[in-house]
Amino acid sequence: MSLFWIPLLPALGVLAPLFSAKFGRTNCAFATAFAPALALLLMLFKAPAVFRGETLIATVEWVPALGMQLSFRLDGLAFLFALLILGIGLLIILYARYYLSSKDSMGKFYAYLMLFMTAMLGIVLSNNLIQLWMFWEMTSISSFLLISFWHNNTDGRKGARMALAVTGAGGLALLAGLILIGKIVGSYDLSIVLQSGDLIRGHSLYPVALVLVLLGAFTKSAQFPFHFWLPHAMAAPTPVSAYLHSATMVKAGIFLMARFYPALAGTELWVIIVTLTGLATLLLGAYTALFKHDLKGLLAYSTISHLGLITLLLGMGTELAAIAAIFHIINHATFKASLFMAAGIIDHETGTRDMRRLNGLWKFMPHTATLAMVAAASMAGVPLLNGFLSKEMFFAETLLQHTLGSLSWMIPVLATLAAVFSVAYSLRFIHDVFFNGEPVDLPKTPHEPPRYMKVPIEILVGLCLLVGLFPAFIVGGLLHSASLAVLGGEVPYYSLSIWHGFNLALVMSIVAMFLGVVIYHNRRKLFKFQSQFPETDAKLVFESVIQCIVRGSVRIQQFFENGSLQRYLFLLFVMVALFAAKPLLQLVTTTGDREQLPLNGVALVLAVILMFAAIATVIWHRQRYISLLTLSVVGLVVSVAFAYFSAPDLALTQLSVEVVTVILLMLALFFLPQQTPKESSPARVARDLGIAALIGGIFATLNYAIMTRSGVSISDFFIANSKPGGGGTNAVNVILVDFRGFDTFGEILVLGIAALGIFKLINRMKVSMPSGDLKGRNWTKDSHPMILRTVSQSLLPLALLVSAYIFLRGHNMPGGGFIAGLITAVAIILQYIAHGVDWIKPRLRINYQWAIAIGVLISAITGVGSWMFDKPFLTSWFDYFHLPWIGEFELASAIAFDLGVYITVVAATLLILANLGKLTTTHRPTVEEKR
Amino acid sequence: MLAKPRFRWLPMPYHSMLLFVTWLLLNNTVAPGHLVLGAFLALGIPMLTSGLSQPQPALHKPIKTARYALMVLGDIVTANLEVARQVLGPLDQLHPALIAMPLDIEGDLPITLLASTVSLTPGTVSSEVSQCRKFLYIHALTMTDEAELIATIKERYEKPLMEIFSC
Amino acid sequence: MEMLFALCVGVLTTCGVFMILRSRTFPVVVGLTLLGYAVNLFLFSSGRLSINSAAIIGSTDAYGDPLPQALVLTAIVIGFAMTAFVVILAMRGRGDLGNDHVDGRIPDHSSLSDKERN
Amino acid sequence: MNFVLELIVSIFLLIGGGFILVGSIGLMRLPDFMMRLHAPTKATTLGMGGLLIASMILFTLREPGHISVHELLITIFLFITAPVSAHMMAKTALHQKLKMISRTRGQELLDPASQQLAPPQTTEKVESPKA
Amino acid sequence: MSHLVILPFLLPIFGGLLLLLPPIQNSLSRQRIFAIFTSLLLILVSITLLHTSYSQGTQLYMLGNWQPPFGIALVADPLAALLVLLTSILGFAAILFACSGDDETGMYYHTLILLLISGVNGAFLTGDLFNLFVCFEILLIASYALLVHGGGKHKTQASLHYVILNLVGSSIFLIALGILYGMLGTLNIADMANKLHLLSEDDQLLVKVAGLLLLVVFGLKSAMLPLHFWLPRTYASASAPIAAMFAIMTKVGIYSIFRVHTVIFGENAGELANIAQYWLWPIAILTLFAGAVGALASSNLRLLTANMILISVGTLLVGAAIATEQAAGAAFYYLLHTTFVSAAMFLIADLVSRQRGKAEDRFVQARQMKQRDLLAGLFFVAAVAMVGMPPLSGFIGKALLLQSADTGAAMGWSWSAILLAGLAAIIALSRAGTTLFWRVSSIHDEGETVPRAKLIAIILLLSCSPLMVIFAGPITAITTAAAAVLFDPALSVDALLPTLTHNPGGY
Amino acid sequence: MLSFTVILVSIMVVIALILNLWRLFAGPDLADRLLALDTMYINSIALIILLGIWLSSTLYFEAALLIAMLGFVSTAALCKYLLRGDIIE
Numbered sequence A: 001m002s003l004f005w006i007p008l009l010p011a012l013g014v015l016a017p018l019f020s021a022k023f024g025r026t027n028c029a030f031a032t033a034f035a036p037a038l039a040l041l042l043m044l045f046k047a048p049a050v051f052r053g054e055t056l057i058a059t060v061e062w063v064p065a066l067g068m069q070l071s072f073r074l075d076g077l078a079f080l081f082a083l084l085i086l087g088i089g090l091l092i093i094l095y096a097r098y099y100l101s102s103k104d105s106m107g108k109f110y111a112y113l114m115l116f117m118t119a120m121l122g123i124v125l126s127n128n129l130i131q132l133w134m135f136w137e138m139t140s141i142s143s144f145l146l147i148s149f150w151h152n153n154t155d156g157r158k159g160a161r162m163a164l165a166v167t168g169a170g171g172l173a174l175l176a177g178l179i180l181i182g183k184i185v186g187s188y189d190l191s192i193v194l195q196s197g198d199l200i201r202g203h204s205l206y207p208v209a210l211v212l213v214l215l216g217a218f219t220k221s222a223q224f225p226f227h228f229w230l231p232h233a234m235a236a237p238t239p240v241s242a243y244l245h246s247a248t249m250v251k252a253g254i255f256l257m258a259r260f261y262p263a264l265a266g267t268e269l270w271v272i273i274v275t276l277t278g279l280a281t282l283l284l285g286a287y288t289a290l291f292k293h294d295l296k297g298l299l300a301y302s303t304i305s306h307l308g309l310i311t312l313l314l315g316m317g318t319e320l321a322a323i324a325a326i327f328h329i330i331n332h333a334t335f336k337a338s339l340f341m342a343a344g345i346i347d348h349e350t351g352t353r354d355m356r357r358l359n360g361l362w363k364f365m366p367h368t369a370t371l372a373m374v375a376a377a378s379m380a381g382v383p384l385l386n387g388f389l390s391k392e393m394f395f396a397e398t399l400l401q402h403t404l405g406s407l408s409w410m411i412p413v414l415a416t417l418a419a420v421f422s423v424a425y426s427l428r429f430i431h432d433v434f435f436n437g438e439p440v441d442l443p444k445t446p447h448e449p450p451r452y453m454k455v456p457i458e459i460l461v462g463l464c465l466l467v468g469l470f471p472a473f474i475v476g477g478l479l480h481s482a483s484l485a486v487l488g489g490e491v492p493y494y495s496l497s498i499w500h501g502f503n504l505a506l507v508m509s510i511v512a513m514f515l516g517v518v519i520y521h522n523r524r525k526l527f528k529f530q531s532q533f534p535e536t537d538a539k540l541v542f543e544s545v546i547q548c549i550v551r552g553s554v555r556i557q558q559f560f561e562n563g564s565l566q567r568y569l570f571l572l573f574v575m576v577a578l579f580a581a582k583p584l585l586q587l588v589t590t591t592g593d594r595e596q597l598p599l600n601g602v603a604l605v606l607a608v609i610l611m612f613a614a615i616a617t618v619i620w621h622r623q624r625y626i627s628l629l630t631l632s633v634v635g636l637v638v639s640v641a642f643a644y645f646s647a648p649d650l651a652l653t654q655l656s657v658e659v660v661t662v663i664l665l666m667l668a669l670f671f672l673p674q675q676t677p678k679e680s681s682p683a684r685v686a687r688d689l690g691i692a693a694l695i696g697g698i699f700a701t702l703n704y705a706i707m708t709r710s711g712v713s714i715s716d717f718f719i720a721n722s723k724p725g726g727g728g729t730n731a732v733n734v735i736l737v738d739f740r741g742f743d744t745f746g747e748i749l750v751l752g753i754a755a756l757g758i759f760k761l762i763n764r765m766k767v768s769m770p771s772g773d774l775k776g777r778n779w780t781k782d783s784h785p786m787i788l789r790t791v792s793q794s795l796l797p798l799a800l801l802v803s804a805y806i807f808l809r810g811h812n813m814p815g816g817g818f819i820a821g822l823i824t825a826v827a828i829i830l831q832y833i834a835h836g837v838d839w840i841k842p843r844l845r846i847n848y849q850w851a852i853a854i855g856v857l858i859s860a861i862t863g864v865g866s867w868m869f870d871k872p873f874l875t876s877w878f879d880y881f882h883l884p885w886i887g888e889f890e891l892a893s894a895i896a897f898d899l900g901v902y903i904t905v906v907a908a909t910l911l912i913l914a915n916l917g918k919l920t921t922t923h924r925p926t927v928e929e930k931r
Numbered sequence B: 001m002l003a004k005p006r007f008r009w010l011p012m013p014y015h016s017m018l019l020f021v022t023w024l025l026l027n028n029t030v031a032p033g034h035l036v037l038g039a040f041l042a043l044g045i046p047m048l049t050s051g052l053s054q055p056q057p058a059l060h061k062p063i064k065t066a067r068y069a070l071m072v073l074g075d076i077v078t079a080n081l082e083v084a085r086q087v088l089g090p091l092d093q094l095h096p097a098l099i100a101m102p103l104d105i106e107g108d109l110p111i112t113l114l115a116s117t118v119s120l121t122p123g124t125v126s127s128e129v130s131q132c133r134k135f136l137y138i139h140a141l142t143m144t145d146e147a148e149l150i151a152t153i154k155e156r157y158e159k160p161l162m163e164i165f166s167c
Numbered sequence C: 001m002e003m004l005f006a007l008c009v010g011v012l013t014t015c016g017v018f019m020i021l022r023s024r025t026f027p028v029v030v031g032l033t034l035l036g037y038a039v040n041l042f043l044f045s046s047g048r049l050s051i052n053s054a055a056i057i058g059s060t061d062a063y064g065d066p067l068p069q070a071l072v073l074t075a076i077v078i079g080f081a082m083t084a085f086v087v088i089l090a091m092r093g094r095g096d097l098g099n100d101h102v103d104g105r106i107p108d109h110s111s112l113s114d115k116e117r118n
Numbered sequence D: 001m002n003f004v005l006e007l008i009v010s011i012f013l014l015i016g017g018g019f020i021l022v023g024s025i026g027l028m029r030l031p032d033f034m035m036r037l038h039a040p041t042k043a044t045t046l047g048m049g050g051l052l053i054a055s056m057i058l059f060t061l062r063e064p065g066h067i068s069v070h071e072l073l074i075t076i077f078l079f080i081t082a083p084v085s086a087h088m089m090a091k092t093a094l095h096q097k098l099k100m101i102s103r104t105r106g107q108e109l110l111d112p113a114s115q116q117l118a119p120p121q122t123t124e125k126v127e128s129p130k131a
Numbered sequence E: 001m002s003h004l005v006i007l008p009f010l011l012p013i014f015g016g017l018l019l020l021l022p023p024i025q026n027s028l029s030r031q032r033i034f035a036i037f038t039s040l041l042l043i044l045v046s047i048t049l050l051h052t053s054y055s056q057g058t059q060l061y062m063l064g065n066w067q068p069p070f071g072i073a074l075v076a077d078p079l080a081a082l083l084v085l086l087t088s089i090l091g092f093a094a095i096l097f098a099c100s101g102d103d104e105t106g107m108y109y110h111t112l113i114l115l116l117i118s119g120v121n122g123a124f125l126t127g128d129l130f131n132l133f134v135c136f137e138i139l140l141i142a143s144y145a146l147l148v149h150g151g152g153k154h155k156t157q158a159s160l161h162y163v164i165l166n167l168v169g170s171s172i173f174l175i176a177l178g179i180l181y182g183m184l185g186t187l188n189i190a191d192m193a194n195k196l197h198l199l200s201e202d203d204q205l206l207v208k209v210a211g212l213l214l215l216v217v218f219g220l221k222s223a224m225l226p227l228h229f230w231l232p233r234t235y236a237s238a239s240a241p242i243a244a245m246f247a248i249m250t251k252v253g254i255y256s257i258f259r260v261h262t263v264i265f266g267e268n269a270g271e272l273a274n275i276a277q278y279w280l281w282p283i284a285i286l287t288l289f290a291g292a293v294g295a296l297a298s299s300n301l302r303l304l305t306a307n308m309i310l311i312s313v314g315t316l317l318v319g320a321a322i323a324t325e326q327a328a329g330a331a332f333y334y335l336l337h338t339t340f341v342s343a344a345m346f347l348i349a350d351l352v353s354r355q356r357g358k359a360e361d362r363f364v365q366a367r368q369m370k371q372r373d374l375l376a377g378l379f380f381v382a383a384v385a386m387v388g389m390p391p392l393s394g395f396i397g398k399a400l401l402l403q404s405a406d407t408g409a410a411m412g413w414s415w416s417a418i419l420l421a422g423l424a425a426i427i428a429l430s431r432a433g434t435t436l437f438w439r440v441s442s443i444h445d446e447g448e449t450v451p452r453a454k455l456i457a458i459i460l461l462l463s464c465s466p467l468m469v470i471f472a473g474p475i476t477a478i479t480t481a482a483a484a485v486l487f488d489p490a491l492s493v494d495a496l497l498p499t500l501t502h503n504p505g506g507y
Numbered sequence F: 001m002l003s004f005t006v007i008l009v010s011i012m013v014v015i016a017l018i019l020n021l022w023r024l025f026a027g028p029d030l031a032d033r034l035l036a037l038d039t040m041y042i043n044s045i046a047l048i049i050l051l052g053i054w055l056s057s058t059l060y061f062e063a064a065l066l067i068a069m070l071g072f073v074s075t076a077a078l079c080k081y082l083l084r085g086d087i088i089e
């Protein structure tokens, strides 16, 4: 379990800088370094076991559904990488302590750094594919934060975004690849996956999985053609570049290839893809590096080139090449990190990174210069330094491979060519910066940096030397155990000595050295040649591609989502037609076997009236008042139809709702234009008519098909239980208040909410009112005709009586709380129409809002009442009582429920209509005034 | 003369009576239970709505009222037959007219009743009451003599109504 | 009879859908109401058509299906609440946006301004 | 049900139906709005009256001991409301100054009526109202 | 007998109604305290319900004591209970957030939110299709009223579209119900699944129409292509806490697709098995595409968040299209995650708007926010979760879903669509974040400091994301169980229908 | 005989309804159309009464009563609109 502490310590360490930042920079750095130092120590304790070739694994179950465990694995490869991450990480912490200025938020920086360190450790220690991916993506995120650390700087923001987009995309591909591997193997457990190499390689989806995983690796490791983000990530503070972009994060891709080497490598496909990608990257990076005037730009391309080199090695598929790759990982990390740190010092001390201005710094900072020169020499592959050793192994391997068949000879040649450029740009780094005349126009006078800022470089350069001189002693064990992990079984013999005799590889090195010097010497001609090509700034290209995508998206979106409701509705109807039409086309018979009702003349005429009225509504829809009248006719006929087809309750409801709706629409008519302009083109009308007729046809067909079919239904239950179970003879009403009282409860809730919502809408509503009618006549001055007033007033008690009648009989006969409520409401609305709001207001002091709440509460409490009898919500109760003289009568909880319905309906309707009325009690302009 | 509520619990006795009868009509019954319920509603509803009603002249002659109602019913039957003939017959024999009938009767309810009677009896529709409540504009489907029509209405309908409301 | 009923539903639907596809709020509301009628008739008829069979226990020998009736009742009430809301919203829209177009803006090809139409 | 009852009911029904039809024919035939306004009175008064009486008779006499008088209520309602509807519509027509056929007498009253003014005092036929 | 099942529906109703009455109605602070109290209570109830339904199996509540299919039954299976809990937490956050001012810009805020919650909870709990319609209407009408909360042109306009579209949707729902009742003679979902087999092949076609019409209806609610147009504008124009609350609304549609199209039209439906899936595949992919395009085209944070919701809808629809128990479980986990996170993002967008002056949350250079680091931190967490990057909950949901794709075609389509949409999201959100927080024109100290209530609300929602990762094991266990119930007829159908004592009649 | 009469009278009422509809369509003024609608309300009452007689059922009485009451309110409101524009003020 102690394995968990290795990533966990830095994870906890994220908090350390945040809390210690206020205690000064040095304390903050120490506090930050504590956790990784401890983790490093912990790991070193594990070293003997790892060097013995053991694989330490610690697992905790996490998400079984995802096959995801929290599982860590420490083998040679993980050990090597973890060592780099923690070791260089500690040096970076020290370095950053001096690098960051007092304006920078050190706490935040260290916190991001620790987050990154955790993620990196997570990747290399993961023993579960999904977990590995989790940490993989976390590096993308934390590196985004680190690159954009100076976020006021546009380059920083854009560079970070680009890095995130590219590595994020790769990460997504990787996820797909890993899940695919998991599906092939049946487990995400790395130990199992690594043992299932043959299964994976033999699977038909292997190419897909391989490509996906490699996409992840290549994007992360800045392989061609995904390399372009790395130079722009150099906008990051230099400690970040040194850490992420040389030593660790970009190596995550390499790590991935190494990690999956036993599972994925060894096929032709692997060799071709990885080798060619590596080769292209190697060449491109080496060549481009030479032309970069920016110090960090040069190092960035150099990094790309070296990453290509390692990739190439891993691609060759031979065991020795893999070992060479691992060795070069170590070497590159040491010399490149130190070079970056040196570049950071130069930048820090001079205020520029432009090599055209940086000249002759040797005089100002000899100590730094020396360190940089040793590291650069290692980068160039100068003997006695570590870079030389791995490069030599590389050359040797290029000579042994047969990747490209008869063209395989090209690989050593191209490798040498890359080495030539590598020597050239290393030389440029040394000569152009530290010698080559006097500095040009530097913002600051350079001098040596603080003492401890150089310590990390000294350590790394020392390592370069030590490894270069005593390779087997220093890294032998490390390399061996890592190779063991990568190769999965036996490690072949390899020699870590400085001298392998005078062989072809050495010749290649010597040629590279010589030609490199020649090229650097003639660099001006080469620069001139290169300057003929327009320099494409990847950032600009990337940004413009993104801009292009964004603009395209905007265009697509504006085209489809043009804000036109008519289009949206049209699509909705098309969808309905599409979905319904397909099954209907397969329907064999429309007419079912059920006996149909005979047609009669009266019904026919009524139907004709209904259809004519409906069509008239459409034809006259632009004269809104007329369409309202025809609409009323439709409503009337529908009510009569309900009555005709034995649904008296429905007829009553439809009638009362109809009136309220008409009143509402008339109110709307006053505040809306009274006519509709002719807007639709004939084509549009035809289109709309087409889809409307289609939908109409579909609904009619469905309706006919259903009505003519016989079927089963639960309805008999209601008929049978209405009286004995629900205590009422009106089955419809018993369903409403008892069997499905819950629906009714919901329904009054809807009505209540609608009223509240409408009241909310009316509140502070701006209205425009027509000053006269359609023909421009003034409205009459007689706002409340006397006769109407007088009669309405006497109708009110009568209407209330009818309400009471309808309400009380509802349970047994057509009627009920809802209809009664609407009758009451209509009667009161008639008072509003006849007398006006001003007259009613002081005479009818009802708080409709309260009434709605009380109405719904009465129904709810009636429902809850059954809890006392240990029955579910809305369980009804009824009984028959006998009183002398009066006779038998029934009491039922349904009546209380219905009372709630009644009150809600009255209150909601009035809240809506009465408040609408209030809108115009203020002055209304006449036609003349408006002119 | 305006009727003042005589009892607090019976603000509109005629209304209450009317409601009670209506309740029994609605239920087609004189069962005791409904008598109680009807009485309760007949008392309760006016109490609820009394706030919303303007005081009106009281009915003083219930018997005269009934007689008036029957007379109007009779007029409706005879006039309807006459008008039906006119409607179905040649239209060019119709001589419509808009007339203004001076009103002697006062008060909202009496005027309303008169206007309603005029409208209910076929052949005439009360179209407008002048703001001063002194004239009733009537449209007649066909009219031979204006004075005669006015006199008939005044004699047959306005006078009894004035008696009923004693104004 | 069933055919006639279905025909009515079809015509009401057609008219409703056509109106819903208009560009001004009022016709759309009218269309929604028409469609509402069609839908209620449709839902009602899912209990099949029958005459003289009201679901009042004791009033007849064969009862129609009371359940769709109850459903339609609920649907009518909910439809009313929704219509009311959309009507007021349309008014609010006219007040806030200055016109009664469903999109809140009158497309360029419309020749009439809102004021002229009043 | 005996023949006499059926006959009586049928007669009332026919009376009702007849007047309803006459009213609607009038609505269709009559030449101007104010004249057409007279038509529905037929439907509401004798038309509905006939039908409702028929219904009352039928349901009262159909089964012994059961009276059906609630139809009266509809009649009462119609008698209360129909004149008011007619009045309101007439008022509307006056206000909108709808055209009446040319032979209509008293057209000069249209103006004062639409503004609810007293008629102009020029006509001698009308006595001036008491103060 | 336990009434636990109905409490998530009733409690907010009682709370909401009491808010309308004195003495609570009289003062805003009383309203706030009461609303918070109610929603906290609701969370407790929901947790209890989830625990009960998970440990003791599906809870059936027969309303009115009528046995299904005759009466309406509430069905609290783990899925419903889980979503009820989600709604309750969201509701609490929306109420808490609004307590520092948003509830004053219009009337009835707390009442309407509570009633909305009850509608949503009702929709999750009901086992009756018509009652589902009623619950839909409750939540819709409450959402209409809430949408216009605060007033303004944009809200009016957006809600006009939203309301009209949904009214048409409701009509289609009723038509579908008419067909289903006409052919199957029942309204209970489980009973429908049973009765489907009794129909002739020809009659089944009619039921198929109904099933597909329901797909349109649920699709409209869940904003699937091409019925999604209402969503971005609607969500972007709503007040922040309401937009946050709305994050659950699309999920109701998704939930209904799962409930109806799995239980009624699932594997065991014979000829009608998986009728929705044929359409769901292209729709899901296109929805993801539309969401990605929309996200890239968004010009402000609210719009972007709305489009992210669209992406999440597409992702969930993929889960529905795969139509396996595993996919459903994955989808439910993802559903929880995306609801929390998008809700939080809406709230964050509001805070951002308030500190950026006239620029609001548009992606343009503007003055620096007063509490930039705080807001940037919140945004960062939300964004990481939203795009599905580790270590927050998005990645587990996404990985679960990708993993559940089984056939080659399913993998090809769903993976590429989901992953590419994820990439678009990364690009869009990184652009958004860098612009909003880092492209600063000037440094002012104006703007309101974030009130504590708002901060707590956001942190509450955001912290759900890491918690969902840490407790991913138990949570996926619940979502898996939730999915299992849906896919097992013994649990989703047979268990809900007591042996009938009544023989159904016929026409 | 009665059922024959009922059918005959129903046909008369239905013809009346058609005539009303014709007036509703023909106008010419809004008031004419309104009058036609008002007449249709009354004729519908007749139709429902006839339905009750035909089915010898009193279940439809309330529907007739309601049309009588609500039709009036509707007509009054529609008139008020033509007169004043705003029906509740």
Ligand code: NA
Residues within 6 Å of the ligand: A354, A355, A356, A357, A358, A359, A432, A433, A436
């Ligand atoms: Na230089």
Ligand code: NA
Residues within 6 Å of the ligand: A916, A917, A918, A919, A920, A921, F086, F087, F088, F089
């Ligand atoms: Na008004």
